[in-house]
Amino acid sequence: MSRSESTRETQAPPRNSWLSTEIVAPFVVFVAAILLWEGLVLFFKPPVFILPAPHQIWQSFAANASNLIAYGLNTFLEALGGFIVGCGLGLLVAMAVARFRLLAEVFVPIAVASNSVPILAMAPIAIVWFGIGPQSKIAIVAVMCFFPTMVSTVRGLMSTSPDAVALMRSYAASDWQIFAKLRVPTALPFIFNAFKICTAVSMIGAIVAEFFGGAVNYLGVYIKTEANILRTPNAWAAIMVACAFGMAFYLAIVMLEHVLMPWHREPS
Amino acid sequence: MPIITVDNLSKIYGQANASTVALTDVSLSIEKGELVSLVGPSGCGKSTLLRLIADLETPSTGAITVNAKTPHQARLARDYGFVFQAPTLYDWRTVVRNVELPLEIMGRPKHEWRERVDKMLGMVGLREFHDHYPWQLSGGMQQRASIARALSFDPTILLMDEPFGALDEFTRERMNLELLEIWDQTHKTILFVTHSIAESVFLSSRVVVMTPRPGRIASVVEVDLPYPRTFETRESSRFFELITVVRETLKEEFIRHE
Numbered sequence: 001m002s003r004s005e006s007t008r009e010t011q012a013p014p015r016n017s018w019l020s021t022e023i024v025a026p027f028v029v030f031v032a033a034i035l036l037w038e039g040l041v042l043f044f045k046p047p048v049f050i051l052p053a054p055h056q057i058w059q060s061f062a063a064n065a066s067n068l069i070a071y072g073l074n075t076f077l078e079a080l081g082g083f084i085v086g087c088g089l090g091l092l093v094a095m096a097v098a099r100f101r102l103l104a105e106v107f108v109p110i111a112v113a114s115n116s117v118p119i120l121a122m123a124p125i126a127i128v129w130f131g132i133g134p135q136s137k138i139a140i141v142a143v144m145c146f147f148p149t150m151v152s153t154v155r156g157l158m159s160t161s162p163d164a165v166a167l168m169r170s171y172a173a174s175d176w177q178i179f180a181k182l183r184v185p186t187a188l189p190f191i192f193n194a195f196k197i198c199t200a201v202s203m204i205g206a207i208v209a210e211f212f213g214g215a216v217n218y219l220g221v222y223i224k225t226e227a228n229i230l231r232t233p234n235a236w237a238a239i240m241v242a243c244a245f246g247m248a249f250y251l252a253i254v255m256l257e258h259v260l261m262p263w264h265r266e267p268s
Numbered sequence: 269m270p271i272i273t274v275d276n277l278s279k280i281y282g283q284a285n286a287s288t289v290a291l292t293d294v295s296l297s298i299e300k301g302e303l304v305s306l307v308g309p310s311g312c313g314k315s316t317l318l319r320l321i322a323d324l325e326t327p328s329t330g331a332i333t334v335n336a337k338t339p340h341q342a343r344l345a346r347d348y349g350f351v352f353q354a355p356t357l358y359d360w361r362t363v364v365r366n367v368e369l370p371l372e373i374m375g376r377p378k379h380e381w382r383e384r385v386d387k388m389l390g391m392v393g394l395r396e397f398h399d400h401y402p403w404q405l406s407g408g409m410q411q412r413a414s415i416a417r418a419l420s421f422d423p424t425i426l427l428m429d430e431p432f433g434a435l436d437e438f439t440r441e442r443m444n445l446e447l448l449e450i451w452d453q454t455h456k457t458i459l460f461v462t463h464s465i466a467e468s469v470f471l472s473s474r475v476v477v478m479t480p481r482p483g484r485i486a487s488v489v490e491v492d493l494p495y496p497r498t499f500e501t502r503e504s505s506r507f508f509e510l511i512t513v514v515r516e517t518l519k520e521e522f523i524r525h526e
Binding site (some may be wrong): 078161163164166167168169171172173177181185188191261263 | 319322324343344346347348350352354356358359360361362369370372373374401403421
């Protein structure tokens, strides 16, 4: 049989092309922004407590690096805990809800509406409920991660094309087979989009929840204390540590996505 | 005994006061090993008829038998393979994994998979693309993979719903020849839906001409062109005569409805 068909459309892009677009390009922009910041501070000379130069922030970081990284890790573990609980429950509820169209029609609008609820405003209440320790932060982060994950997952599970389902029916596939071999793979890109949003959400949630109270060895508490006594370079150094953890978390999810979805095609 | 029979079939969508008659009074019988085309304009119910035979929809009245069973029993017995207009390959599976999907669903023993899949990919000329993902294939290759998938579990019947409708003219003509080759090798009974008169005449031993509003069979044209059909078949005068016969039927129906 003929094999002469054009291979024009059969060329795969280089396997690691996503490295250059997703990591290298943003990194270049990041370095340029730091240099611009340094130049502007050098030129306008604002008081250091208003805006320190990047090299001053770096000095603050270097002087206190091991503590800051330890604080960052503490806060990150809260964020991670909340992420796992919130995203995990979001996935489970979505799978239960998507099983029954009626449930989905009731719950998805509620979940979407809850996106406009400022969940962080409940942080003081969470402290009343769960105490001043990490549990209250994990609870807030979990609630913040739950809704986007659930909504995206339900959408993903229900976005199968009618023919893709009809194909399964033509093989007399069971409901469970249709779920595991069609609906879940179809939903994966939606789920990972939610996870990526939740990495940022979880770091924000943990830090801001700490502003309302917590132990001194957490980033949010440290940032608030240092800013209150106008040692802003220290606060900035802690913010940078938070950024680093946030970015590492995001990249870890992106890598997991590429491992679990090797077929995924980057939009070029 | 015919392998597929359709008796006084009708399909009505919607409720009494807002209903659409998709098919009315359709009767048809297809012998084992035949290649029959259903041709007609959009809305004539040709795809609906195919989906009713496949038990992907249920008839309003009338009866269908497939392999002497109801369509539902035939579907559960995996008596047919279905090829959709869109290739409907699963994006997350390579060509091999797509073609073995039905074997996996049906719980066939794993040692059987490789042998069947390899044979099917050889037949459609995709062996060297076995580890490609669907998006890395051209439209024609995707549809070949989809045909290989429909045949991987060796069903007796192949139901094809405008499988080459989205392909360009040149690819479509080559796919027609390849389908005839597959038919010759496998002796499947093929029911082929198309809106191309030339395609229906070129492929089949009988052309079932259908007309819309309401969808029904207007005529059945016997195609006496000898097999194997080749590129030259398309240039024969009999080929054009038969195309004209089909076209005339559709024209009469068209005028009747003006």
